[in-house]
Every structure is written in structure tokens, then in C-alpha cells.
Amino acid sequence: MTPLRLTAFGAALTLAALTGTGAAHADAPTAAPAAAVSASTVPGFSDGYGLTLVPGSTEVHSPTDFTITVTTKQLSGKHRIRILLPAGYDTDPGRRWPVTYFLHGGGGNVNDVAAAPALHSDSMITVVPDGGLKGWYANWLMQNTAEGAANWETFHLTQVVPFIDANLRTRVGRAHRAVVGLSMGGYGSLHYAQARPDLFGHVAALSGGIDFGKPEIRAAVLATELNLTGAWCAASSSSSSSGSGQCAGYGPYVDSDAIFGSPYPVFGADRVWKAVDPAAPANLAKLSGTGITLYTGNNDLIDVHTEVASKTVKSRLDQLGIPSRLVNYGNGASLAPSCDGGHNYGCWAPAFADYIPRLEAAFTAAG
Structure with missing residues (x-):
């Protein structure tokens, strides 16, 4: 192990110690078990865009809430996509709908959406693709780790988005498509909106790791690679089998350079981090x-740390003359009684309850 790797390990340990093993995260409602509803009550899907459906794997929670499972050469294993339809989807067959993609946080999965009821809107389709326990919405630099193939960005942007448009009655075009996420998914949402502005006309990042110039945020990524639980887990309805809201982990240990390469600014070693940094003015x-x-x-x-990162992004957007909205709810008192100002769904659920009506209005204004 090189001295740099030892330093990376130490930085990740420091962050894990600061955050504790899930201690910073409040419990969220446990996900309801799938209802006894036949898969025939939900829309049928066809393979395409590199995605192959796993037969017999559809989980139907209700006629407007179901999960499909797919395989792809871009990722090892099977991966779920949870889909929430508006109530009028079946009864108004001539109508097409805007789409919001929700990116879950580290240590979470597609069932985390149950902890934010506002995301199940009757004005839009919500799609929740698997982002991995520590996928970081990236095409990993290393593809030979214990995780195997890990091209998460390709999976989401060039496979899932057109696959959804081909199988559901969506409204295409950036004005009718949003990407939102929290924690690790907050990074993913802002990065995806920058990587593909042709796809997404709306973006929201909640408590996001959105400034890779901050050593603490780079250390959080390292902690997930090394499976040091407690560092930015997204406490959710599904983060542990007990439903306690505590993060169960980030999957197998991988090299500390696996996702974005070396995090150290030595002779350009951190060039990937800089290239994908959501806070970089060029991005x-x-x-x-x-x-x-x-x-x-x-x-x-x-x-x-997410407060500092969000303020940095807001300030740089202001300098660029790009309008944006920052809601800094501090200790949570201004947002909702459930919010303590921490990294949890007690704050994220009411934040989405504030955001979604605004997004619905923007979709409506787009015609």
C-alpha cells in the first residue's frame, strides 16, 4: 500500500469517526410490503437500449407503484428500477407525462423513495433507478474490483432514460424531465444535469456531496469505497433489514482509487475528480x-459540510449569472417539525414536499 493510499484510508477513517456508524441519521418510515396485486395490472415493458428484463421479477406494490429488474453489460448483477405512475396514467391513455428521476443516497436502494411521499405525484412519472450502495453515479475508473462492471452513468443516461421513454407514455425533451437526488444522489443529480443538459431541464440536490474541492467530501467517497459505514449513508426505509434507518454498509471493499482515481492534487493525479466536480465553474x-x-x-x-458545498455552488452560479434557489433550513425549524437540520429523511421528505409543487408548476408552464 502506497503512502497516499494510507493517507486516503486515514482520511476516510477520520470522516467515519466524525459521523459515527449511522448515528447522524434519523429513522424513516419502513417500506410497506408489496400488495397482492398481479403484475398484469401494470404496463408491460420490452427489452431495449442494452437492458434485458428479468422474467417474473416484477414487484407490484400497487397499480401505480411497481419495480422491474433488469440486467445490462454495463453493470454486474441484476438491478431494480422502481416506477411511480400518476393516478390518471391508466384512465387517461391519450396523455403523456413529464418524468422525474430520483437518485437515492449511499447505502440506500430504490425503496428509499417510500420515505418521501411527495415524489409519488399525480402530475408526473417518477423513476427510481438503482444507483448501487456506492455507485456514485459514475463510470468507475477501475472495472476489475469486487463490484465488477460499474458503469453507472452509462446505465442511467444512455440506457434507463431512453428505455423509460420507449416503454411509458412520457413527454420527451428537457423541459419535461427532471433529475433530483440526495446525499450521494445529490452529487449524481447535479453531475447528470451538467453531463447531459440536453436531457434534464430541472435539477435538485438535497444535502448533496456537490463540491469535490472539499477534502471532507472526497473523504466521504473514500469511506464508501473502503466500506466504512457511517459516512454519508442515506437513512431510509430500506437501509437495513431491521428498518431502523441505520446504514447497513456500502458493499465489498474496493480500492480507494476505484471510482474517481487518486484524490490527491499531485502532478494532476486527481484529474478525474476535477473533471466531474459539480462545483467547478466550467461545469x-x-x-x-x-x-x-x-x-x-x-x-x-x-x-x-453540505451547507458549505451548497453555498459555494450557489455563489458560483450567481457569479455566472445563472438563476438558482438555495434553501438552507439550518436546524430544521423553518422547514418542518420532523426536521432536525441533519442528514435524514426527517428533513428530506418535507424538502421534497416543498420542491415537488414547484416542479409540477414548471412542468405545466412548459406546455
């Missing part, structure tokens, strides 16, 4: 014409 400039919303608290050892 923020790509969001011109995009509806941008940021939410953060500042009342625990995680959101104290």
Missing part, C-alpha cells in the same frame, strides 16, 4: 437555462 456553466434548486441543513457533522 456549472453548463446549467444555463436549467431550473436549479439546492436544499441543505447545517445541524450535524454531515450537513455542516
Whole structure:
């Protein structure tokens, strides 16, 4: 192990110690078991865009809430996509709908959406693709780790999005498509909106790791690679088998350079980190014409860093003349009684309840 790797390990350990093993995360409602509803009550899907459906794997929670499972050469194993339809989807067959993609946080999965009821809207389709326990919405630099193939960005942007458009009655075009996420998914949402401004006209990042210039955020990524639980887990309805809301882990240990390469600014070693940094002015400039919303608290050892990151992004957007909205709810008192200003669904659920009506209005205004 090189001295740099030892330093990376130490940095990740430090962050894990600061955040504790899930201690910073409040419990969220446990996911309801799938209802006894036949798969024939939900829309049929066909293979395409590199995705192959796993036969007999559809989980039907209700006629407007179901999960399909797919395989792809871009990722090892099977991966779920949870889909929430508006109530009128079946009864109004001539109508097409805008789509919001929800990106879950580290240590979470597609069932986390159950903890944010506002995301199940009667004005849009919500799609929740698997993002991996530590996928970081990236095409990993290393493809030969214990995780195997890990091209998450390709999976989401060039496979899932067109697959959904081909199988559901969606409204295509960036004005009718949003990407939102929290924690690790907050990074993913802002990065995806920058990588593909042609796809997404609206973006929201909640308590996101959105400034790779911050050593603490780079250390959080390292902690997930090394499976040091407690570092930015997304406490959710499914983060542990007990439903306690505590993060169960990030999967197998992988090399500390596996996702974005070396995090150290030595002779350009951190070039990938810089290239995908959502807070980099060159990347923020790509969001011109995009509806941008940021939410953060500042009342625990995680959101104290997301607050700084969100303020940095907001300031740089202002300097670029790009409109954006930052909701800094501090200790949570201004947001909701359930919110303590920390890194949890007690804050994220009401944040989405604030955001979704605004997004619905933007979709309606787009015609």
C-alpha cells in the first residue's frame, strides 16, 4: 500500500469517526410490503437500449407503484428500477407525462423513495433507478474490483432514460424531465444535469456531496469505497433489514482509487475528480437555462459540510449569472417539525414536499 493510499484510508477513517456508524441519521418510515396485486395490472415493458428484463421479477406494490429488474453489460448483477405512475396514467391513455428521476443516497436502494411521499405525484412519472450502495453515479475508473462492471452513468443516461421513454407514455425533451437526488444522489443529480443538459431541464440536490474541492467530501467517497459505514449513508426505509434507518454498509471493499482515481492534487493525479466536480465553474456553466434548486441543513457533522458545498455552488452560479434557489433550513425549524437540520429523511421528505409543487408548476408552464 502506497503512502497516499494510507493517507486516503486515514482520511476516510477520520470522516467515519466524525459521523459515527449511522448515528447522524434519523429513522424513516419502513417500506410497506408489496400488495397482492398481479403484475398484469401494470404496463408491460420490452427489452431495449442494452437492458434485458428479468422474467417474473416484477414487484407490484400497487397499480401505480411497481419495480422491474433488469440486467445490462454495463453493470454486474441484476438491478431494480422502481416506477411511480400518476393516478390518471391508466384512465387517461391519450396523455403523456413529464418524468422525474430520483437518485437515492449511499447505502440506500430504490425503496428509499417510500420515505418521501411527495415524489409519488399525480402530475408526473417518477423513476427510481438503482444507483448501487456506492455507485456514485459514475463510470468507475477501475472495472476489475469486487463490484465488477460499474458503469453507472452509462446505465442511467444512455440506457434507463431512453428505455423509460420507449416503454411509458412520457413527454420527451428537457423541459419535461427532471433529475433530483440526495446525499450521494445529490452529487449524481447535479453531475447528470451538467453531463447531459440536453436531457434534464430541472435539477435538485438535497444535502448533496456537490463540491469535490472539499477534502471532507472526497473523504466521504473514500469511506464508501473502503466500506466504512457511517459516512454519508442515506437513512431510509430500506437501509437495513431491521428498518431502523441505520446504514447497513456500502458493499465489498474496493480500492480507494476505484471510482474517481487518486484524490490527491499531485502532478494532476486527481484529474478525474476535477473533471466531474459539480462545483467547478466550467461545469456549472453548463446549467444555463436549467431550473436549479439546492436544499441543505447545517445541524450535524454531515450537513455542516453540505451547507458549505451548497453555498459555494450557489455563489458560483450567481457569479455566472445563472438563476438558482438555495434553501438552507439550518436546524430544521423553518422547514418542518420532523426536521432536525441533519442528514435524514426527517428533513428530506418535507424538502421534497416543498420542491415537488414547484416542479409540477414548471412542468405545466412548459406546455
